[in-house]
Amino acid sequence: MKFHMVDRITALAPGERINTVKSLAYAEEYLADHFPTFPVMPGVLMLECLVQSAGWLVRVSEDFAHSLINLALVKNVTFKxxxxxxxLLQVEVECRQLESRRSEFSGWGRCGANEIVKARFELRHENLAERDPGFAALDHENISHARRHYALLSCPAAAERKT
Amino acid sequence: MRWMWIDRFVAFESGRRAVAVKCVSRAEDHLHDNYPAYPLMPATLIIEGMAQTAGVLVGEARQFADRVVLAKVPRATFAGDVLPGDTLQYEARLERIDDAGAMTSGQVQCNGRPLGEIDIVFSHLPRETADQLGIPSHNFVFHDDFRRLLAAFGLDMSRYPTAE
Known part of the structure; x- marks a missing residue:
């Protein structure tokens, strides 16, 4: 299993908003446990879709300046x-505040006209080298990996495909 | 990736409090995407660990008669990184429970140090909604894996009705 909760980035305005899509496949392993007789996407993974989308928005807005972009605070997540x-979960995340080391968002996940999840949350942006200069190589590896992955998620051919 | 985010219970006081632990292992696939060069336990899965600890506490309080589902996370905080080799401990307290659902408050520790606080609101799925959405009428939430965890802790699971 890959912990990739964004399949495609469909729109992105740096510093402002991002739209992404996550399609839910029966082949995803965790659905066998959640639940054995009623497979549905776990609520916290829908939240993870919003968090990962916000992460891409931060990376692009600050030109991949940080290696780690992690959840710091969650407020008022509602599962409907x-x-x-x-x-398909259609995700929209709006940036409320973007600073160099932290950011704040509102996000929604919809399926057609139905709102499935909404949340407010804050992310923390960090480099391991701030803790120990010896970790700079790890930051470099994470950032190059993120750039390659972003190229796949955001290529125009992907965005133009109808969802 | 399976969907079991607690490994065992270490305390269980019916209708009051439950404590469960989760070992974080480098053998877990998903850590290596978050991040490739520095595997970390994703914070959303820490929320799920608390939801499973608290959800079992809520379910057991009414003999697993209700289909207990996640409705809201009013607040969750995370103070630091959780790395392979760390042990998380989830302590959930039942604040309120009625026919509509339940509310729990919770504290997470990593290797014995405070990591965060996670409060959760659960719904008891009403029968009418369930029928409309084509949701199974049996209790699909508390499947055998959870029953085994409670039995391993020492609860007599024959006291509760079966899921069917």
Whole structure:
């Protein structure tokens, strides 16, 4: 299993907003446990879709300046309905505040006209080299990996495909 | 990746409090995407660890009669990184429970030090909504893995009705 909760970036305005899509496939392993007789996307993974989308927005807005972009605070997450295999979660995340070491967002996940999840959250941006200069190589590796991955998620051919 | 985010219970006081632990292992696939050069336990999965600890506490309080699902996370805080080799401890307290659902408050420790606080609101899925959405009428939430965790802790699971 890959911990990739964004399949495609469909729109991005640096410092402002991002739209992404996550499709839910029966083939995803965790659905066998959640739940054995009623497979639906776990709520916290829908939250992770919003968090990873916000992470891409931060990376692009600050030109991949930080190696680690982690969740620091979650406020008022609401789960309104279930997402089943074969459905798409359309994610929209709006940046409320973007500073160099932290950022604040509102996010929504929808399936067609139905709102499935909404949340407010804050991210922390860091480089390991701030803790120990010896870790600079690890930052470099994380950042190059993120750049390569972003190229895949955001290529125009992907954005133009109808979802 | 499986969907079990607690490894065992270390305390269980019916209707009051539950404590569970989770070992974080480099053998867990998902850590290596978050991040490739510095594997960390994702914070959203820490929320799930608390939701499973608190959810079992809520379910057991009414003999697993309700389909207990996550409704809200009013607040969750995370103070630091959780690395392979660390042990998380989730302590959930039942603040309120009624026919509509339940509220829990919780504290997370990493290797015995405070890591964060996670409060959760659960819904008891109403029968009418469930029928409308085509949701199974049996209790699909508390499947065998959770029952085994409680049995391993020493609870007599034959006291509760079966899921069907």
């Amino acid at each position: 309905s279930f997402l089943a295999p074969g459905q």
